[in-house]
Amino acid sequence: MKKKSIFEKIRKIVSRIPKGKVATYGDIATMANLKDARIVGWAMRGNQDPKVPCQRVIQKGGFLAFSYSLGGWQEQRHRLELDGVSFIGERRLDLEKYRWQPVRRA
DNA sequence: CCGTTGACCCTTC
DNA sequence: AGAAGGGCCAACG
Numbered sequence: 001m002k003k004k005s006i007f008e009k010i011r012k013i014v015s016r017i018p019k020g021k022v023a024t025y026g027d028i029a030t031m032a033n034l035k036d037a038r039i040v041g042w043a044m045r046g047n048q049d050p051k052v053p054c055q056r057v058i059q060k061g062g063f064l065a066f067s068y069s070l071g072g073w074q075e076q077r078h079r080l081e082l083d084g085v086s087f088i089g090e091r092r093l094d095l096e097k098y099r100w101q102p103v104r105r106a
Numbered sequence: 107c108c109g110t111t112g113a114c115c116c117t118t119c
Numbered sequence: 120a121g122a123a124g125g126g127c128c129a130a131c132g
Contacts, residue, residue, distance in 0.1 A: 006129065025114055029128095036127045041113035046130080057113080065113040073113095111131085119123075 006032060007043040017056045020084040021100035022093065024060045031102065045069060055079040062088070062095030 009032045017023050025037035032040070037060075044054045048069050055076045058064050064073040073091050080093065087093050 029114085034128070036129085037114040038112055038126095039114090039128050039130095042111085042129070043113095045113055054113080059113085060115070067113045069113075076113095109132090112129095115126090117123105117125080119121105 005043075006034065006039055007047055009033075010040055010043045011047075011049060011052050014052050014054060014057055016102070017053060017100050020098065022056045022058050022062075022080065022085065022095065022098045023100045024058060024095070026060050027099075027101075028057060041065070053079075056083070056100070058093070058095075060095075062093045062098075064091040064093075 010028060013028055013031050014023070023031075025040045028040045029035065029037040034040070040057070044052070044057065045067075048054065054070075055068075058076075064076050066073055068076045070076070077087060077091065081087065085093050085098050
């Protein structure tokens with residue numbers, strides 16, 4: 001069995017985020033069996049794959065990431081708006097409403 | 107192999 | 120209530 005990089009794992013998880021939903025780095029880190037959210041961000045930063053909706057990956061509290069490699073947080077916000085996500089402030093969204101939780105009761 | 111970096115989060119002063 | 124620092128894990132040089 002070939003050793004898969006964490007990016008492969010993260011990419012798979014992020015790809016599973018449904019449209020109109022968002023996930024935090026901390027949650028994704030937990031999903032990937034990791035203990036730190038930085039690794040999640042690091043994986044994206046080094047590999048901005050268009051197949052990975054890294055736009056749906058935000059910070060805790062619903063705040064967008066400041067360093068979005070694909071054009072900044074405003075570009076990320078734009079993409080999320082296209083997903084149907086309503087923003088509260090300049091770079092904040094309703095995390096309580098759009099938080100993607102994989103196994104939270106059917 | 108050791109040191110540095112990194113799109114973060116939490117605890118403490 | 121606000122600000123500062125440490126911590127954790129993985130890849131790159």
